Amino acid sequence: MTTAATPADEPSTAPPAFEAKATRAVHDWAHDSKLLCCRVDPTGRYVVAGALDSTIQRWEIATGAKSTLAGHENWVRTLGFSPDGATLYSGGYDGRLLVWETAADAPQPVRTIATGHGWLRGLAVSSDGQRLATCGNDRMVRVWSAADGQLLREHAGHPQIAYCVHFVPGSHDLVSGDVIGNVFHWRGDNGQLERQFDGAEIHNLIGDLAPFGGIVNLAFSPDGKRLTACGLHKTTNAPAGNRRAVALSFDWATGEKYPKQESLTKELDGTMWRALYHPSGVMLGIVEKEIGFWKDGEEDAFHMAATPSEIYDLDFHPNQIDLFTAHYDGHVRSWRCAAG
C-alpha cells in the first residue's frame, strides 16, 4: 500500500495570482477577416471568434490548431457556450442562432434557429444551461429551450434595437439593453417586466435621427450586487467617432447609479464593447486598442494594457488569469494577467 501523497509533496499546480499590471502577451493567432466577438469554452480547451466573413474560427488553445465553422450567412456577432462547454451557440446578422458541437472534428450546425430578429446582436446562456436568450434589431428579446430550440417566451418592450441580453446569475431572470439606454429586468418565471434602469446618459441621438451608443453590453459583478452597462459617452462628433468608452453601474438591489468608470488619465476614442469582472472584483473593459482595469469604486482605470489593434471583444479563460481578445485586424490574442 502506498502512502497517498500530500499536497505538500506535489509540485504546486495553483495558478499564479491575478495581477493586472503584469499583463503580457501570450498567443497571437491570425484570421484573414475582421473579428467581432470571442469566447473561451468553459473547459478552457478552445477559444472561438466570430468574423465578418460569416465564419467562426476555433483555435485549440494548447496547440493553436485552427478550424473553421461555416454556417452563418452574414457577420457573426455573438457567441456563447453551454456550462459544460460541449455546445457552442452563435448568433449572426443573418438572424440565425446556430448550435454546434464544440469539439467536433469538422463542426457543422446541429440546429438552426431562425430567431426573427433581423440582426441577432445579443446571445446568452442561462447558468443551468436550460435556456438561451437572444435579442436584435426587431427590438425583441426571445427565450429558447436549449434542449430542442423551441421558443419559450418573447419579451416586447424595447422601443429601439435591443443590443444585448444576459441572464441574472443563478436564475432565469434576464436583463437586456437597447441602443437608447434602456436596461430592462425581465422575470424568468412569468415573463413580466420587473423594473427598468435608466442608462440614457450613455447614448446620443445623432441628427435627431440615429441613436449612437446605448447599452452595448452588460455584466454582473462577482457578488451579484452590481449590474454594469458599458458603451460610450462624451460624444463630440459621432460620425467621426469622437467619443469615450465608459461603464455605468447600477446597484442591483436599489437601482442607484455608481460613478461612471472610464479611462480618464489616458484619453482615447473608443466604445467599451465589453466589460467583465475578475472574481477579485476588478473590472476589465475595452478601450480602443487597450484593455482597461478598474478597481471597485474608482472612476479611472488603474492600469491600461496596450494591444496592436482595436479590440471588439474579450473573455476570460476559466483559469481567470488568461484573457483572450478579438481584434479588428483579424487576430485573436491571449494575455496572461499574472507575474512570472
Added chain:
Amino acid sequence: MSNPSYRPCGSFQHAIGRRQFMGDFLTGLGAAAGASLFSHPLGAGEIAKHGKSVVVVFLDGGISQFESWDPKSDSETGGPFKAIPTTVPGIHISELLPYTAQQMHHMALIRSIRTDLDDHGLAKNIVRCGRQTRSATEYPELGAAVAKGLERDEFPLPGHIQTTLAGVGGRANNAAYLGPRYAGVVVGAEKGGVVNTQLPDGMTVTADSRRHDWRRFANDRLRSKIRTAEIDAYTQCYEQALRLMERRDLFDIGHEPESVQEAYTKTEFGKQLLLARRLVEQEVPFVEVNWGGWDFHHNNFEFHLHYVNHFFDRPFAYFISDLAQRGLLERTLVVVMTEFGRTPKINVGYGRDHYPNAWSIALAGCGIQHGAVIGKTDAKGIEVTDRQVDHRHLFHTYLQAVGIDSSGEFDVAGRQVPIADPAYGPIEELLA
C-alpha cells in the same frame, strides 16, 4: 440624452451656411452686377421645357453606394447588408431600400461616377455646378441654371427653392454670374408654412399696401435717375417676397390631408418631400431637399440602417409614387445627389471614408430611361469598370432631361457663357 452638434470632418463646409435673406442677397450682388438685369431665358426648346421641374434630394456628406445603389453583398467590402431585387428585373439595390425598390421602374441608376475630389467642399462644388470653381470664375449651381433655363414670364414663385428643416427663410448665394434672381430661396417645411410671412400684429393690409406703394415710388424715382443691377435686384427681391406672402398657403404642408402627411411619414425629411411635391404641382422649376449628416467615418452600418432604412426609404418611395400617381413624374426629374461615395475598405471604427473613385446616384422621372443602369464597378466596388462618367456629364444630363439645351450658352450682360462644360456632353444612352 445629449444631442451633440454635427461636425464630421471638422470642416467648415459641414456647417449648413444659410445666410439670412437680405444678407446673402447682398453678397450675391457683386457677382450679379451687370448680369441679372440683362440676362434672358433661353430661347430654344420652350415647348419641351414647359412645366418641367427638377427636384434634387441632396444627401450631404456622402451616402455610401454600398448601402444604397450599388451593393456588393458577397464581397469583403460589401458590409452586412444584402442586395434585394427591384421592380426592374436584374436590378438589385440595398436591402435598406425595400420601398424604393418598388419604385425602380420609375428610376435609373448611375453606378460609374468618378470625380477624384474627396474634400466635402470641393466635391459639393463640382457636383452642384458641373464644373470646378476656379479662383477667377464661379459657376452657378444646377438650381440656378435650371431656374434660368426653365424661367417663364409672370411666374409668381421663385424658380429655385431650397427646403430646410428649421423653417427659417433665407437666400443662398449660389447663382454666380446669373445673379440673385436665380439663387436659391430657402424655406422651411413645417405646418404653418414659411415663417415671418404674416403681417406683424397691428399692421393692416391697407397700411402694408401703402408702405409698398411708397417704396415703389421711391424706387422708381431713384431708378429714373440711376439704374443699376443692385437696385433692380433689391426691387425684385421685395416683389418676390410679397408674392411669397401672397402664396403662403402653398408652403403650409398642414393643408395636406392627414393621410398624405402620414404617408410622407411626418419626419423632417418627409415633410420636405411633401413640400417639394406641392411646389412641383405649381411648376416651380427647381426644388432642393437638403439632408445633411451623411458623413459616416465611424459606425457606418448602424447609421445607414437608421438614416436609409428608417428615415429615407419610405418617404422617398412615397414621394416617387405620389408624383407618378398625380401625373407629375412625367414632367419632373428627381435626382438623389451626394458629393462622393464611401470607401470599399471598412475602417477600424466600422465606418467608411470619403471615396470619389467609384460611386453612384439615382434618378427618377422625366427625360430618362426608366430602369436603366449606367456603368459598372468591379466586384469589390473599388474601380469603375464600364462607362466612367463624372460631374460634367451629370450636369449636362440633368439639364437635357428637362429640355434645356446644355450645349447652349447663357447671355450674361451680352457675354456668352456656356451653360455646362462644353468639352463634355450628357449621358446620351440614359436620356429618353
